[in-house]
Amino acid sequence: MLKLRLLNAVAPAYFFIATAVTFILHFCFFIPTIFPNSDTSLKSSTTLHTIVFLFLIANETGVPVCSPHCSDKVDAHYLLNNRHFCKLCKKVILKRDHHCFFTGNCIGNKNMRYFLMFCIYTSCICMYCLVLGVAFLTVEYEISFENPLTFLTLLPLSTGYFFMGTISGLQLFLVLMLYVWLGIGLVCAGFCCQQVLLVARGQTWCQMQRGQLVENRSPWRSNLKDVFGTRWILGLVLPLQTVETGDRSHILV
Ligand SMILES: [Zn+2]
Numbered sequence: 685m686l687k688l689r690l691l692n693a694v695a696p697a698y699f700f701i702a703t704a705v706t707f708i709l710h711f712c713f714f715i716p717t718i719f720p721n722s723d724t725s726l727k728s729s730t731t732l733h734t735i736v737f738l739f740l741i742a743n744e745t746g747v748p749v750c751s752p753h754c755s756d757k758v759d760a761h762y763l764l765n766n767r768h769f770c771k772l773c774k775k776v777i778l779k780r781d782h783h784c785f786f787t788g789n790c791i792g793n794k795n796m797r798y799f800l801m802f803c804i805y806t807s808c809i810c811m812y813c814l815v816l817g818v819a820f821l822t823v824e825y826e827i828s829f830e831n832p833l834t835f836l837t838l839l840p841l842s843t844g845y846f847f848m849g850t851i852s853g854l855q856l857f858l859v860l861m862l863y864v865w866l867g868i869g870l871v872c873a874g875f876c877c878q879q880v881l882l883v884a885r886g887q888t889w890c891q892m893q894r895g896q897l898v899e900n901r902s903p904w905r906s907n908l909k910d911v912f913g914t915r916w917i918l919g920l921v922l923p924l925q926t927v928e929t930g931d932r933s934h935i936l937v
Pocket residue numbers: 770771772773774782783784789790791
């Protein structure tokens with residue numbers, strides 16, 4: 685339990701430090717180098733990239749993934765069935781899916797939509813920064829990424845060159861960040877796809893891990909509407925409360 689509590693404190697800190705580092709790298713290194721101020725023809729591109737980056741990072745960090753407490757609907761079903769109770773949050777969660785250590789909250793029916801948005805935008809911003817990072821390394825250090833195998837050899841070669849004193853610590857750090865963005869981006873995208881599939885099937889992560897199959901009582905559109913509202917495609921894109929939540933307390937899993 686102590687390990688889980690420690691992880692619950694370290695993972696959000698890691699997430700916010702990685703976000704802050706990404707923010708600094710983008711505005712202090714990537715934009716000034718790839719789109720220099722001296723070139724007026726690139727001003728519109730600089731503005732566009734700044735807007736895209738700020739939109740992605742605002743959606744990633746601004747999504748309210750708070751732990752959904754359903755104290756008003758605690759009944760015998762929830763109290764007897766311990767999979768609805770989280771020992772870390774010390775809360776009973778309606779249709780509990782899993783505990784997310786990066787947000788430090790439980791994910792249940794009420795905040796699943798925000799959690800999926802958090803995954804989507806984290807994945808998008810990681811892939812976006814990966815592309816800008818590659819462009820920066822190409823412009824600043826003349827590293828060619830034309831060969832697809834470059835990604836396999838870049839980290840070991842950069843580490844070797846760093847200890848030989850050939851490249852700077854900043855260059856090695858940027859190379860490391862490329863792998864961090866690639867890893868987080870792919871993991872978030874994969875996890876998000878899996879969660880959307882589970883939501884569409886009306887199943888939770890807890891049930892899948894226990895090998896429990898739910899009776900498909902409603903079609904996938906209806907399951908998606910339960911989480912994202914009637915305008916569920918809009919609910920996937922906008923972080924605002926644009927969709928009605930409705931009373932889904934009747935959903936027992
Ligand atoms: Zn929890």
